[in-house]
Amino acid sequence: MKHRNRRKQNIRRIIQIGFFTLVLLITLSHSYSEVAEFLPVIEGASLHAVCPFGGVVSLYRYVTTGTFVQKIHDSSFYLMLIVFVTAIIAGPVFCGWICPFGTFQEWIGMIGRTLFKKRYNRFIPSKIDRYLRFIRYILLIWIVVSTALSATLVFSSYDPYYALFNLWTSEVAISAYIILAVVIIASLFVERPFCKYACPYGALLGLTNYFRIFKIHRKAATCIDCGKCDVSCPMNITISTTETVKHPQCITCMLCTSEYACPVKETVYLGTAGKETTSEGTNE
Amino acid sequence: MRISSTVLGTGVAAFIVVAVALLMIFGLWNDEQSKVPAKFTTGQFAGLNNPSDIRGSYTFEDIEHYFSVPAETIAQAFALDTSQKGANEYKAKDLEELYKDIDNGEVGTDSIKWFVSLYDQVPYEPEATTLLPESAIRILADLGSIDETTATVLTARSIAINQTYATSATQEHDVASEEMIIKGNTTYSDLLIWGLDAETIESIVGYPITDRTIKLRDDFSQKGLEFSVYKNVLQEALNIL
């Protein structure tokens, strides 16, 4: 059974590596013509072109003038719509499976997990953590408003994602490098710190957790209250006391489900709120 | 209905890839900068391209395409050397670098917007510090785009190219003037003296101020920011003090 779980978890890893590599190639091809010649499909695209958040911050200008904010393209707009469709279906699955910066933080987190074992991702007291998680909403509002007012990408000077994929260029503001360094160090102690506390796009997508079609459910009838789902959650969400996860920080990584952490079959699962089955059993 | 992680992951990845592929096939996927400018939406010019949306990244060829002003004419107007680099290859923002030593105003993207609006005879309100080279005014007058009276008015806001280059190299930066208008030689110190706090400046430009004596124009050019855009935002912040 363990082999089956590992194989399935590998699927998320493979998809994450695939999209990370794709974005890396896109940014490299933007800087080095040799890479662009090798991969003509992505030639000419920039990181801004494949960032769905660019579409979000451009919305106001698009509606009022019919054009995009500087450096934003049609592609960002379409990606925003595509990601929004996936979020309506299954929540911020983009964050948990696709976003290269989330993937990068997870990779750094592997070092932290090795160093701190069970203490990893448990350093910040929940009282403080609760308030810190509001920061990303404040950032979302600030970015959308200031981008609408200035018609420029104000966030790019602070964006650690942009800094990571443009390390080799001279286009990155020093502030973005500093924030990237902070995120890397924080990732050694906290799982996905940027996603939790600062990502404006995650803040927006997370709102779909309230109304998404497929949600994470816990079947109370078969739950043995072992709490393994809570321990497994990278976003520190308490699953063991709820029947349906509607927490705005769930990224649909599925680590809490009966495929991975939950030892009881079909007890924690991703599904619609249909009639629950009664089958029982353990994974171990 | 339940979904396994395999179905979720492969389904979402396939959905994104297929959606992008379809957009590419139908020619809707554009991942390079869209240069289509905004149009006038009201009044007698409704439907015409609006020069106020000309961006620093526009080449003179783009401007020729969208505003019907020949690239050669723009190059002549701004006295650019076309022997090494074709007129159509220049970008609007190149002027900021080429004319960076002017102290009594600016010649940059805003000058291009102004020139194009005068050429096309559509409305545009340039910044108070924006200048046009005398050659641009001569060309506009010769083509009949502006009358004698307008030409005379514009001359007050023009620069003679040779004189500019002859004098600017030796001119030192003046201390902050009383008028609180950001010009080509304005430094961060000037902004601070005028009462704009460092935090506000840094939140606008997006990075910490490391050298207060550097000219904004030089610092922006090093950081890849467009002077005319950020200058306007800073000026607005000054205006509400």
Ligand code: SF4
């Ligand atoms: S572990 Fe479960 S609750 Fe936590 S983010 Fe992943 S899917 Fe959501």
